[in-house]
Structure formats: C-alpha cells, structure tokens
Amino acid sequence: MTTLMGNRLLSALIASAALLATAGLAEAKTVIHMMHQGDPGWVKAYGDAARRFEEANPDVDVELIHAPHDAYNEKFSAAVMAKQLPDIMELDAPFLANYVWSGYLQPVKPLVDADLLEDMTESNISQGTYPIDKELYAIGLTDSSVVLYGNKKYLEAIGARIPKSVEDAWTREEFEGYLEKLSKLDGVKWPIDTFRGYGIKTEWITYAYGPLLESAGCDLIDRKTWTASGTLDGEACVKALTMMQDWVKKGWVVPTSSGTNQFYAEGQPAALAMGGHWFYAEAAAAMKDNIVVLPLPKIGEKGVSPNGTWIWGISATSENPEIAGKFLSFLLKDKEYREYAKTQSAYPGLKSFAADSPLYAEGGPLAVAFEQASKTAIARPPHPAYPTITSAFMQAVDKIFNGDDAQDALTAAAKKIDEDIEDNAGYPPFDEQQ
Amino acid sequence: MSDLALSQAAPLAKSRGNSKTGLRIVQSFSILLIALVMISPLFMLLIASLKDDRFQILADMGSFRAFWVSEPTLSNYKEIANFSGELAYGRYLFNSLAILVVTVISGLIVNSMAGFVLAWGSLRGKAILLALVVALYVIPQESIIMPLVVMMSRAGLTDTFAVQILPWVASPLYVFLFYQFFAQLPKELYEAAEMDGASAFRIYRSIYMPLSLPALATVSILMGIESWNQYLWPTLVTQTDYARPIAVAIATFFGQDSIYWDRAMAASVLMMIPVLILYLAFQRWFVSSFVGSAVKG
Numbered sequence: 001m002t003t004l005m006g007n008r009l010l011s012a013l014i015a016s017a018a019l020l021a022t023a024g025l026a027e028a029k030t031v032i033h034m035m036h037q038g039d040p041g042w043v044k045a046y047g048d049a050a051r052r053f054e055e056a057n058p059d060v061d062v063e064l065i066h067a068p069h070d071a072y073n074e075k076f077s078a079a080v081m082a083k084q085l086p087d088i089m090e091l092d093a094p095f096l097a098n099y100v101w102s103g104y105l106q107p108v109k110p111l112v113d114a115d116l117l118e119d120m121t122e123s124n125i126s127q128g129t130y131p132i133d134k135e136l137y138a139i140g141l142t143d144s145s146v147v148l149y150g151n152k153k154y155l156e157a158i159g160a161r162i163p164k165s166v167e168d169a170w171t172r173e174e175f176e177g178y179l180e181k182l183s184k185l186d187g188v189k190w191p192i193d194t195f196r197g198y199g200i201k202t203e204w205i206t207y208a209y210g211p212l213l214e215s216a217g218c219d220l221i222d223r224k225t226w227t228a229s230g231t232l233d234g235e236a237c238v239k240a241l242t243m244m245q246d247w248v249k250k251g252w253v254v255p256t257s258s259g260t261n262q263f264y265a266e267g268q269p270a271a272l273a274m275g276g277h278w279f280y281a282e283a284a285a286a287m288k289d290n291i292v293v294l295p296l297p298k299i300g301e302k303g304v305s306p307n308g309t310w311i312w313g314i315s316a317t318s319e320n321p322e323i324a325g326k327f328l329s330f331l332l333k334d335k336e337y338r339e340y341a342k343t344q345s346a347y348p349g350l351k352s353f354a355a356d357s358p359l360y361a362e363g364g365p366l367a368v369a370f371e372q373a374s375k376t377a378i379a380r381p382p383h384p385a386y387p388t389i390t391s392a393f394m395q396a397v398d399k400i401f402n403g404d405d406a407q408d409a410l411t412a413a414a415k416k417i418d419e420d421i422e423d424n425a426g427y428p429p430f431d432e433q434q
Numbered sequence: 435m436s437d438l439a440l441s442q443a444a445p446l447a448k449s450r451g452n453s454k455t456g457l458r459i460v461q462s463f464s465i466l467l468i469a470l471v472m473i474s475p476l477f478m479l480l481i482a483s484l485k486d487d488r489f490q491i492l493a494d495m496g497s498f499r500a501f502w503v504s505e506p507t508l509s510n511y512k513e514i515a516n517f518s519g520e521l522a523y524g525r526y527l528f529n530s531l532a533i534l535v536v537t538v539i540s541g542l543i544v545n546s547m548a549g550f551v552l553a554w555g556s557l558r559g560k561a562i563l564l565a566l567v568v569a570l571y572v573i574p575q576e577s578i579i580m581p582l583v584v585m586m587s588r589a590g591l592t593d594t595f596a597v598q599i600l601p602w603v604a605s606p607l608y609v610f611l612f613y614q615f616f617a618q619l620p621k622e623l624y625e626a627a628e629m630d631g632a633s634a635f636r637i638y639r640s641i642y643m644p645l646s647l648p649a650l651a652t653v654s655i656l657m658g659i660e661s662w663n664q665y666l667w668p669t670l671v672t673q674t675d676y677a678r679p680i681a682v683a684i685a686t687f688f689g690q691d692s693i694y695w696d697r698a699m700a701a702s703v704l705m706m707i708p709v710l711i712l713y714l715a716f717q718r719w720f721v722s723s724f725v726g727s728a729v730k731g
Contacts, residue, residue, distance in 0.1 A: 038690060068669060070688060082583055084587060265493050265495070266499065278691035282489045344692065
C-alpha cells in the first residue's frame with residue numbers, strides 16, 4: 001500500500017513537473033499581435049498563414065485581432081487611446097502620413113527581408129513612404145486602381161472607340177460625347193455608374209473621383225504649400241466639379257439610392273462603370289464576355305489614376321519589431337496567401353506577384369489597370385491632415401452632387417482643411433516643407 | 435313611426451351598414467399593405483439567405499427576383515453553422531445569447547432596485563437624484579465610448595464577457611421606467627407591509643416585483659434588443675471570437691473589396707430569430723406597458 005502510494009505520489013510529482021515545464025515553455029514564447037480587417041476569406045488566409053509561421057517558428061505565437069472593415073478606424077482609435085497598439089497593423093495607405101506624424105509607426109526597411117523591398121512596385125513604395133524622411137513605413141502584397149468598365153454591346157451600338165492602352169484613353173470630349181449617346185440608347189437607363197452608392201463613409205469619393213479632377217488640373221490641396229484655399233476652391237476644381245455635377249443633373253449618373261449593382265443587374269441598366277479593380281470579379285461573373293475594361297478618361301492634358309490600398313506597418317511601440325518584421329516577410333512571401341489573393345483578383349504591389357497574376361499580365365483582362373499604376377497613378381495627399389482633407393472633400397462632393405453651388409461647397413471644404421492645419425500649427429515639419 | 439318613415443329609415447340603415455363595411459375593407463386593406471411593407475425586407479432577407487450565389491443576390495436586388503428563389507439551398511446556413519476555426523458563427527451566436535441573458539437578468543435587478551428606492555425609499559435629495567437620472571439619459575452612448583474603452587482596458591477587461599455586460603447593466607432609462615411604474619402603485623401597499631414588519635427588501639421582492647410584470651417585460655425586451663444589437667462597443671473591446679457577439683461577426687461579411695451577401699443574409703436570419711421569439715413571448719406586456727407608461731420607442 002505504501003509502495004503504491006509512493007508510486008502515485010512520484011507519478012503525480014513527475015506529471016506536475018512536466019506540466020510546469022510545459023507551462024514554462026509556453027511562457028517563453030514570444031507573442032506578437034497583428035490587427036487587420038477583411039472579409040471571412042481574408043480572415044482565414046491570415047489565420048492559416050499565422051499557423052504556418054508558428055509551425056516554422058515554435059517559439060512565436062501570432063495573435064490576430066480582427067475588426068470589421070467599416071469599424072476599423074474606430075477600433076484603431078480605441079487601441080491608440082488604450083495604449084494597446086498591436087505589433088503589426090493593417091492601415092489604409094493615405095492615412096500613413098497621419099499615423100507616422102502621430103508617432104504610431106516605425107520604419108520597416110530594417111525589419112523586413114531585403115528581397116521583398118526590391119520586389120516592390122514604384123506605386124507600392126510610394127504608398128508606404130513618408131514624405132518628410134522618405135522612409136518606408138509600410139509594405140503590402142497588393143495595390144489598387146480604378147478603371148472604366150464598359151458594356152461591350154452598348155459601346156458597339158454607339159460606335160465608341162475602344163482604347164487599347166493608357167495613352168489611348170478617351171479624351172473629355174469623347175467621354176462626354178459617349179455619355180450623351182448612351183443616354184439616348186435603348187436599354188440604357190444611366191450612361192455611367194460612378195458608385196455613388198458607396199456613400200461618404202468609405203474613401204471612395206476621394207479615391208476614385210480625385211484622379212478625374214486631378215486630370216482636369218485640380219487637386220485636393222497644394223502639395224508644396226500644404227494649403228487648400230486657392231487650390232481646392234480654385235478655378236480648375238470648380239470647373240471640374242461643375243462638370244461632374246452637370247453629368248448628375250443630366251441624369252447620366254446612377255443615383256446613390258440605386259445601389260452599386262446597376263452595371264450588371266437585370267437588364268444591365270448602366271452602360272459604363274467607374275469601378276475599382278475588385279469590381280471585375282462580380283461584374284464578369286454576371287456579364288461574361290459582354291464586359292470590356294478601359295483606362296480612366298483624360299479629362300485634361302494627362303490621365304490620372306488612383307493607387308493605394310490596405311498595407312502593413314509595424315507599430316513604434318512594438319516590443320518585438322524584429323519578429324514582427326519576420327512574420328510580415330513570411331506573410332508576404334507565403335504561397336498560399338498569394339494564391340488566395342489571386343482568387344480575389346488582388347491588384348499586385350510586388351513584381352513577383354504581378355508576374356504570377358494572369359489577370360494583370362499582358363493580354364489579361366485587367367492589364368490596363370496594372371499599366372495605369374506605372375504611368376498615371378498619383379497618391380492621395382501624403383499629409384497628416386489627410387483624415388480632414390478626405391472628409392471635407394467628400395462632404396463637398398456630396399453637396400455638389402445634391403445641387404449645391406460648387407464654388408461655395410469647395411470654399412467651405414478648403415476652409416475646414418486649412419483650419420485643421422492651422423489648429424495643428426501646420427503639422428511641423430510639414431509647415432517647413434515649402 | 436309611420437310606414438313612410440320606416441320605409442325611409444331602412445335604406446338609411448342599409449347605407450350606414452354599407453359604409454361601415456366599406457370602412458372595414460379600407461382598414462383591413464391598409465393594415466395588410468402596411469404589414470406587407472414591414473414584412474417584405476424580412477422576406478427578402480430570408481429568400482436571399484436561400485441563394486448560394488452572392489453575385490446573383492446583388493444582381494437580383496431592386497427587382498422582383500429578390501423575392502423569389504428557384505433552387506433554394508441551405509448551404510449558407512451550413513457554412514455559418516461551423517463551430518470551429520476563425521469563422522465560428524455558432525460560437526458568436528452563443529456569445530450573444532450569453533451576454534443578453536446575463537445583461538437582462540442583472541439589469542432587471544439593478545434598475546428595478548434603483549427605481550424602487552427612488553419611488554418609495556426615504557432618501558435625502560431624492561428629487562435631485564431623479565433629475566440626475568433623467569439628465570443622464572440624454573447623454574448619447576457614443577460620446578462616452580472612448581473614455582469607457584480606456585477605463586475597461588485599464589481594468590484588464592478587454593476581450594471578456596464582463597466588458598460587454600458591466601457598462602450596460604445600469605441604465606437611466608430603465609431606472610426611470612421602473613420608478614414611474616412603482617410610483618403609480620398605491621402607497622397603502624407599502625405602508626401596510628411596513629406595519630406588518632416587512633423589510634424594504636421584502637416589500638420590494640414579495641409585493642412590488644410580482645405586480646410589475648408589464649414593466650419587467652418591457653425592460654427585458656428593450657434591454658434584450660439593445661444588447662443583441664450592440665455593434666460598436668463589442669467591436670472596440672473584443673479582439674477574438676472568445677467573447678465576440680454575432681452582430682460584429684456579421685459585419686465581417688462586408689469586406690473591403692467584396693460583400694458576402696449570401697452568408698450575411700443567412701447569419702442575419704439566425705440573428706433575428708431569438709429577438710422575434712423574445713418579442714412574441716412578451717408582446718402582450720410589452721404593448722400594454724408601453725401604452726401605460728407612454729414610453730416612446
């Protein structure tokens with residue numbers, strides 16, 4: 001009996017020691033947190049990649065923090081206030097300047113693999129670079145663009161010229177001429193969908209309409225003096241937005257209330273769609289061969305297209321920046337993650353990913369979208385006041401489309417932006433940049 | 435009454451009867467129309483949840499095809515019924531239910547006690563306290579949400595069930611609602627029980643609470659709906675699926691580049707069911723209490 005008791009005691013002691021040892025090992029693990037947004041497909045892709053990384057690096061635990069896309073900025077603000085910034089965070093590229101200026105991010109160049117840095121496209125580098133110190137603060141597998149999607153049948157019916165390259169894009173006269181012809185064509189309810197249905201809660205208006213205005217010689221802010229008055233409410237911008245307002249007044253544009261599916265909904269009531277690269281998947285699924293992808297029109301002398309998407313940065317407060325960089329490098333090179341990105345028609349931000357993406361390769365249906373990145377892409381203003389710039393601009397466009405005077409709405413927006421910059425003492429050292 | 439008068443009165447009565455029938459038909463038709471308008475989004479939601487092509491759902495929106503499914507499938511429900519992995523919607527549903535049950539039960543206790551004390555307690559400055567409660571009601575939740583996040587984070591409650599329950603248990607609206615209800619009951623009840631030697635708690639528990647079923651039902655439903663529909667708060671204070679409710683999970687289907695309408699619709703149907711059951715179960719008390727206390731929803 002005593003021996004039995006002794007054996008039991010010994011077994012219990014060994015088991016406890018083993019448990020303690022395991023607990024010790026668990027404690028020795030380095031934990032890194034990564035905050036991201038995205039739909040269930042992306043959530044799974046990140047989760048799987050994290051698991052593969054943990055298998056290859058048993059001493060590291062990657063904890064993923066997910067926030068729905070629409071509430072991501074609020075979640076980010078909460079993390080900042082609670083001083084709980086994750087090691088790695090996903091961020092929308094135009095907000096990078098604000099985050100770096102606020103001290104939330106650190107340069108990623110010393111932390112990620114050198115071959116990844118060499119693999120980045122020019123547009124990808126520009127979306128992750130802070131203009132003051134020219135350092136790279138974020139990196140991504142993907143980028144983005146906006147193109148014109150056309151209903152082949154309708155365009156053939158009006159005898160429209162189909163541009164083959166970015167240089168060949170429609171001029172303003174051609175574009176407006178086609179819109180007018182399409183407005184009179186049987187079966188067409190609206191000549192174009194500019195996706196007003198996305199509303200002003202998203203970045204859409206600044207992201208997609210901004211380039212059209214820039215093509216017309218306008219900009220959201222003077223990028224040398226960083227003042228909006230005189231630029232955003234200048235003659236070029238007023239004329240450009242009055243032009244767009246005119247399209248709305250003539251009934252050429254799908255209204256906000258009609259949603260975002262009029263290009264391919266029953267009867268295909270919209271003939272053109274000015275949509276993001278991601279729109280291709282849903283439109284092509286419904287329209288099959290009746291879809292043609294065109295570069296954005298040249299409203300003025302030169303064509304302009306948008307860029308920038310959700311990219312990855314490493315927080316300045318990270319206690320394990322090297323490991324965060326190691327995981328980021330692993331993620332961006334991960335074959336299965338890239339395969340999933342391809343199924344989502346992701347726009348390549350790395351050259352090696354572009355070479356492996358038939359959708360964007362020469363002859364591919366979205367080749368013209370990729371061509372825009374190197375020839376016409378202009379990033380949204382890389383300034384810490386960007387959150388105010390985009391919000392003021394979107395509200396002004398919304399008012400103008402709803403019938404307000406373009407000059408009045410743009411002057412009010414410019415004033416709001418300049419006030420924010422003034423309230424922040426010019427966001428030094430941006431005030432010295434002039 | 436002469437024969438002539440009788441012969442004239444008969445068609446008049448008939449015409450009155452006809453006009454009453456006509457009025458009833460108009461009333462019934464109007465009610466039916468309103469009911470159809472109210473129920474059509476729910477019906478569309480149900481139909482869309484039975485379609486497995488998210489692009490087709492989007493293409494059908496805005497036409498009558500949104501109300502018709504030719505090949506119904508439960509594949510979306512099967513997809514979201516997965517209890518494991520990153521997309522643990524069963525877990526999210528359970529989380530929402532757990533948060534709702536605990537919030538409502540503790541809310542009923544805390545708010546009714548506060549209401550009872552304000553109505554019958556012998557507190558100094560009761561009127562001021564009551565005014566403060568009403569004043570607190572007008573402060574929107576959103577305006578205090580960020581400081582609350584910091585407080586909860588400092589208390590180490592991030593990503594827990596407690597963080598989604600504790601801040602919302604006590605509510606000025608429900609305290610006031612209970613106060614209003616208790617104050618309407620006869621004072622003699624309290625005095626008689628007090629003379630019999632019952633303690634304040636005993637009076638509250640054994641006399642006033644059993645008489646407060648309509649108020650309890652109203653508060654249960656309002657708190658339940660509020661808790662069930664919480665979105666911003668759990669988004670800010672939860673990190674993983676451990677305690678995350680279904681409202682946040684559904685928002686995941688609305689991605690940056692694509693929206694999974696098929697699964698979002700199925701998850702929304704599942705999310706709706708418990709609230710409908712709760713409402714149907716307490717409907718009678720809910721309506722009577724709302725009418726009685728003139729609370730605007």
